Amino acid sequence: MLSRVAQASRLGLTAGRLPRAAALQPLRIRPATAAPASQFLRAYASNKPNSAQPPKDTQKQASPTPKDPAAESSAAPEDNVAQKPAESVEPEPIPFHKLPDLTQGIPSTLEAELEQRAGKSPSALEVGAEEETASGGGRGRGGKEEYVSTSERNRKWWTRFMLAVAGTGSVVSVAYMGRNWEDSIEADRHPDIPNGWSPLLWWQRTKARWSESVSYYQDPAFEKLLPDPDPSFERPYTLCLSLDDMLIHSEWTREHGWRVAKRPGMDYFIRYLSQYYELVLFTTQPFGMAEPVVRKLDPFRFIMWPLYREATKYEDGEIVKDLSYLNRDLSKVIILDTKASHVRKQPENAIVLEPWKGDASDKELVALIPFLEYIHTMQYSDVRKILKSFEGKHIPTEFARREAIARKEFNKKLAEKKGHGKPSGMGALGNLLGLKPSKMSMTVPVDGEQDPSEAYAQGKMIQDLARERGQRNYQALEKEIRENGEKWLKEEQQAMEKAQQEMMNSMMGNFSGMFGSKKEGGEAPKA
Incomplete structure (x- = not known):
């Protein structure tokens, strides 16, 4: 009996060393009734928590037996003490610098929703803060694979497919362009590139065909921009004129919009020089934009040939007026322009x-007329030599x-000739003026003109x-324009309307012919 009491006392000391919750657990479960020592030991052994397992919830182990009021009263203060810190703990506020920037729009919650479906449930603010921390701002990849929509995947696939098709087509096109010349015309056009299967010849033929394809868009529309000269209207020289900032000036203002100004003396310049030169308008403006301006600028067609953007050449990123396409002798051609790059x-x-x-x-513009008139009067064989002597100088002043x-x-x-005697004959006049017999046309008098010998005696020169x-011819031309100008314009308008009507009738006849042939073909079997 004493041994049992001693063992119980040792066990009581051991229970006192256990944690407070473990020591109180038997008191909450079993009523405080006296029991034999052996029963107490059995109950303690059965309720002793295992050191390898965490203590179970006290509510699950509670028995339906009534509890001791004293035990409940002693445990209640401890529960209240344990619950107060939990109730007093509040969530810490998120720092201001970690909040999302709503000025750029509401942040996307797609990733947060996907994480919630996967078992995670962080708030949208925490997700945004974690992304900014992981990637330094913006969308962070993290460890999760980036979401790609079906339309985005389709777009990427089609992009790769089209790039592959384009690359394959380019390789096939290059290989096809390097084939041998198909006929003698191509071979004659490239005599320095013969047929053959070597890589060098293949590449040279590819370059030649590619250059021809590109030149279609860069070279003038025709090999001969002007037709062959007509002997009845032929002029000894050709004068090419620019349009923008030489004959006209265009400007735009908010008050008036686009306005076009005609240069002072332009009418006189064109009409006077039309008796000496074949006038050609050579502009860089397209036909659709420049043609209405030219028709209004020169209604009587003193400018014989207008050439537009389609007649220019595109070279090294610039528009060039290549005079070699004019079908005229370059030794008799002069071009007036405002940009040196156009005539390079x-x-x-x-x-x-x-x-x-x-x-x-x-x-x-008017100050240039005496110089241009002098070139025609003296009948120079090469105008380039004359222009070379005026290079770098102001031509009218020089x-x-x-x-x-x-x-x-x-x-x-x-004065010296007068001292030796009065000269006689046209030969003497030509020798005095330094003219050759081929240049004596200006010394032949025309009806109503002063005799050259008398003009010579008065000190007049050939110019x-x-x-x-030239002034008499210009005045006669102006008189004809004043008297018959409106009549000419009316006749031209009627001719244009007649041509348009004939073109419309021809087109309608073609349509009616096509429908009529179908109708006759359908009725023939019935007959």
Whole structure:
């Protein structure tokens, strides 16, 4: 009996060393009734928690037997003490700098919803904060595979497919363009590239065919931009004129929109020089934009041949006016332009003027007439040599200076001839003026003109005679325009309307012929 009491006392000391919750657990479950020591030991052994397993919930182990009020009262304060810290703990507020920036729109919650379906349920704010922390701002990949929609996958697939098709087609096209020449015309066009199967010849034929394909868009529309000269209207020289900032100036304002100004003296310049030169308008503007302006600018068609953007050449990123396509002798061609890049193929044939910006007092265009008239009068075989002598100089000023020197020398020779006796005959006049027999046309008098011998005696030079004749022709032309100009324009309008009507009738006849043939073909079997 004593041994049992001693064992019970040792077990009681051991139970006192256990955790407080484990020590109180038997008190909550079993009523505080006296029992033999052996029964107490059995109950303690059966209720002793295993050190390898965590203690079970006290509510699951509670028995339906009534509890001791004293035990309940002693356990209640401890439960309240344990519950107070849990109730007093509140969630910490999220720092302001971790909140999402709603000024750029509401952040997407797609990834948060996907994580919730996978078993995770973080808030959208926490997801946004974690993404910004992981990727330094923006959408972070994390360890999860990025979501790709079906349309995005289809787009990527089609992109790869089209790139593969384009690459394959390019390789096949290059290989096909390197084939042998198909006929003698192609072979004659490329005599330095013979047929053969070597890689070098294959590549040379590919380059040649590719250059021809590209040149279709870069070269002028025709090999000959102008038809062959007509002997009845042939002029000894050809004068090409630019349009923008030389004959006209276009500007746009908010008050008036687009407006086009005609350069002062343009009508006189064109009409006067039309008796000496074959006038060609050579502009970089497309036909659809420039043709209405040209028709309004020159209603009487003194400009014989208008050439538009389609007649220019595209080279090294710039538009070039290549005079070699004009079908004219370049030694008799002069071009007036405002940009040196436009005439870089034949700079020796060009006179580059300053762009006209709408100045109403401008006289630069009219000041060029004496120089151009002098070239026609003297019948130079190559105008490029004359233009070369004026290179880098203001042509009207330099020509006036040279003419003054020539006139002074002419008057000096005339005085010497008068001292030796009066010259007679056209040969003497030609020798005095330094003219060859082929250039004596200006010394042949026309009806109503002063005799060249009398003009010579009065101190007039050959260019003076040519200028007087040119002025008389211009005045006669202006008189015809004033008297018959409206009639000419009306006749031209009627001719255009007649041509349009004939074209419409021809087109309708073709349509009716097609439908009529079908109808006859359908009725023939019935007959």
